[in-house]
Amino acid sequence: MKNIRNFVVAATVGIIALFTGAVGCATTGATGSGLDVANLQDLRGEPASLAETVRTSRATVLVWWSATCPCVKRYSDRIRALYERFAPEGVSFVAIASNADDGPDVVAAAVADGQIPFTALLDPGASLADHFGVVSTPSVLVLDSAGAVRFRGWVDNERQPGQGGREAWLEDQLTQMLAGSTKTKRTPAWGCIITRSLGGMGSCGKKSGGHE
Amino acid sequence: MLRGLSALVAMVLVVLPPAGGREAVAAPCCMSATAFGIGRLLIWEDFAVGLRLSWMHGVGTWDPNGDYLPHRDYRDEEVRTEVWAMGALSRRASLFGRLPMSLVHRRAGEISDTGGGLSDVAAGIRYELLQIGEYVELPAIALTFAVLAPTGRSPDEMRQVLGADVTGRGAFALSAGISFEITRLPWFVRLDLGTVVPLPFTREDTGRAQRLGPEVDVALSGGAEVSSGTVLSLVTRFAWHAPLAIAGRTVDGSERVDFGLAVAGSVVLADHWSLQLSIDTGFFFSGAGDNTPARVSTVLGLRYGHY
Secondary structure (H helix, E strand, O other), rough: OOOHHHHHHHHHHHHHHHHOOOOOOOOOOOOOHHHHHOOOOOOOOOOOHHHHHHHOEEEEEEEEEOOOOOOOOHHHHHHHHHHOOOHHOOOOEEEEEEEOOOHHHHHHHHHHHHOOOOOOOOOOOHHHHHHHOOOOOOOOEEEEEOOOOEEEEEOOOOOOOOOOOOOHHHHHHHHHHHHOOOEEEOOOOOEEEOOOOOHHHHHHOOOOOOOO | OOOHHHHHHHHHHHHOOOOOOOOOOOOOOOOOOOOOOOOOOOOOOEEEEEEEEEEEEEEEEEOOOOOOEEEEEEEEEEEEEEEEEEEEEEOOOEEEEEEEEEEEEEEEEOOOEEEEOOOOOOOEEEEEEEEOEEEEEEEOOEEEEEEEEEOOOOHHHOOOOOOOOOOOOOEEEEEEEEEOOOOOOOEEEEEEEEEEOOOOEEOOOOOOEEEEEEOOEEEEEEEEEEEEEEEEEEEEEEEEOOOOEEEEEOOOOOOEEEEEEEEEEEEEOOEEEEEEEEEEEEOOOOOOOEEEEEEEEEEEEEEEOOO
16 A cells, blocks of 8 residues: 555656646755754754754653644643653753644744743754654654664553553653663654655655654 | 525534634644544544434435426435444554444325335445645545445335335445545545445346446535534535446436535534534436435434544
């Protein structure tokens, strides 16, 4: 089915390109490894880097954000609570906006009205999401100070606040990391698929990330 | 009837203006998922089950020439219940099943029949080639494949004069469909194309091979989330049934055309629960149907999504 899907996307891109000539190479991710693979931008459109944040933090939590995803809204209070608990202990939180339809103004508005209580960066072309294989919002990634991925997945198993049998996946992982654990953890992830743009595909050589 | 429905739609759209812009509560993933029909799973659901209760009131019929003939001294009522379920296999794939039952009452002059029972059950798979919101420029594309089993009573097993006890095709059928959906908050537009291909079977009463004509279905729908959790939709539908064939020979005048319009609303009642209401009508004049009953349908649906 994945081949069929790729064919459908490619065929549709071809048809649109044929009729509009609209497919270009406007988005090009920088090459490299680790965090350098992404051409992140701050909310003013200036190049930004996670490297310094990662290096100086005991852990860095990357939270993939979306303006319209109901799952992001459902998790915003829980993520805020984790931020307020762990930030004083040297953990950095960064919101990553990879959706092609979440522009700087949308993200800036979310920061301004407190929806995002920490730093937010734009991920044009979803190159950071692709690098880490993140496909949905609000997926979470935790990096240690060396830049190694220590957690990948979902905040918890509770898709509705108050649900019984909660497993606090992210909270437990951060607690263990701060206690010196070097274990890594990967959990299931749900949520809204990251919206991409055809401008980052085709002849430019970029492709969608894998699926978790 | 049509004028009344148009007025209702217009009134609803005026009274409940869509939430606007990026501040809207609408989510591209979810607006149309529960809007009408059995829909699809919401992105956070493992499975969903539902009950649909339909009341179909016959108002007339189109003869094989396409002439509309309103009922005179004839009554045609059907209540249909459908239990359905769907479950996620993966992020893109889900299985679904439908268990319909019907109760039919017909009266013509002094003759009246009441019958019913289990209709044709169906089971299938839905696969989302492109999910909603996956690409800014592309519509969501979903494929469905299903098998319909002849669990209902077929026309050749009819025992009642007016056929009130007929609840199924009498043949296995395969269906395939493709849906395209574009979302621009808080609006969505969806095009559904489908076909149902009944397999040949041998009639018990005549012992002759029969094949119902393949069916082509087209539905264009659009809607908007007018307030948090409330979606209003308008659906136009067209169905063409090819003529049936008996012993390899096509039966003239047996093809059917059905064309109609529906207005639907869905409301999230509480976490997990949503309610649907829709009213479907044909266009009751000559040329707007062919060899098919003219009915007005009211559907009430209750849906539970598990996550």
